[in-house]
Amino acid sequence: MTDTADSLPDGADAYDPAGEDAEAWPDDVDAVRDALVEWYEDDHRPFPWRRTDDPYEILVSEVMSQQTQLDRVVSAWEEFLEEWPTVHDLAAAPQSEVVGFWTGHSLGYNNRARYLHEAARQVEEEYDGEFPEDPDELQELMGVGPYTANAVASFAFNNGNAVVDTNVKRVLHRAFDVPDDEEAFEVVASFLMPEGESRVWNNAIMELGGVACLKKPKCDEAGCPWRQWCHAYETGDFTAPDVPTQPEFEGSRRQMRGRVVGALSQGEALALDELGPKVRVDYTPGGEYGREWLLGLLRDLEDDGLVVVEERGDGETVARLAT
Structure with missing residues (x-):
């Protein structure tokens, strides 16, 4: 893996894993990074959108996943791409057909289908059919917020920032005792992610939160690669921002x-x-x-x-x- 620069985002000085808070971290942070990536690459859930770097296909998967379990998204995603294989095809489709597909597959709010259709039209009309690669510019597309923009930039172009969602916060809070603070999570996520490796890193840390560091953790069952460094595993305290009550069984x-x-x-x-x-x-x-x-x-x-x-x-x- 490529070493990160171990530097912090501008203005992020409340929590510093490279400075005054460094004593709470493992001596070999690169070993922590390598362990996670190796664990992910050895075995992970084989979602089909993880086998593509097409930004259109990835955007469709991200929008569909916003309110639907991933296992249910697979068939809907495959059928959607059979119907509209490219961003050009989607942009040219009647919006009513796209919304009808969304409703028929119980994919949540119909506005997401309308926004996805409009975003496809923007790519065609404003970007000559080519997706922008930068997270900030991707947010100019209809319905694409910071998280979705970063996911597309990461998984399509390997050009994203560190993902910070609920699962990632849970992982960082438990593993490294990161305080429940938005800025602290952003700082630590950026600190950990190896420079230029947003695609594999963001996939890996989200996989960790999705199969091992669940609300009810499966540390040993899932072979969590961070057990030897994990504060929660050592102390038995598996509380987290989205797990306010410590499960009595964990660590007992x-x-x-x-x-x-x-x-x-x-x-x-x-x-x-x-x-x-x-x-x-x-x-x-x-x-x-x-x-x-x-x-x-x-x-x-x-x-x-x-x-x-x-x-x-x-x-x-x-x-x-x-x-």
Whole structure:
């Protein structure tokens, strides 16, 4: 990955991850960036608009996604592009047909269909059929606000700024204890995004918020790449701007017991140092979350008749599910 300049936007000095707030950050921020991108590139939801850099196709997906679950958008997006494959085709279509399609596919407010149709006409008439590439200029299109403009600039032209939506705020707040402040989120998002890599970065961090750092997080299930640095994962406090009440289960001893049972569910006996990393990504044999901590969980489960703990002749302690 290309290193970011580690500089802050003009006027953004309330929160400075490169300055006075740097001690709250991992020593190797590039490792944090690399981990996220590698996680995303290894496996992500295969939405078809992620396989194109056509700004028209991306704009259609973004407008459709504003009020509709992504899984439902896929078929509507594909049918829309079959009907109007290019921005020229959409601009030439009767607006009533576009609105009728929108209504028939339950895609939310009909104004979005009208705005999309008008934006296509603008591209044809004012930009000679070529989309502008800059986020600010994209906002000149009808119905295209800052978020949508930045998404099109990022995913079509790799020319966007860091995306800051509700999911991204949740990720940044939990992972790096960023205060619930609009300017702070903007600063940190810009600080983290590698220069010139808005396409992959914005896709990756939104994917993290969409499949792992949910309101009810799935840190281990989704293999979150930021667990070893994550403030919420370490403390068990998974509150966030859109999650005002901390789920009692998250980070609790009960959750850790569940992870032990899940790790042993294949029926194989595991030594402590094999089992530990499956329960906590920051497991270290002699650390706070090490063998002694793990044995405490195992003894509790043993008392409940769920787990058997055995000392082998070589002095190694192993655990397995009770049968």
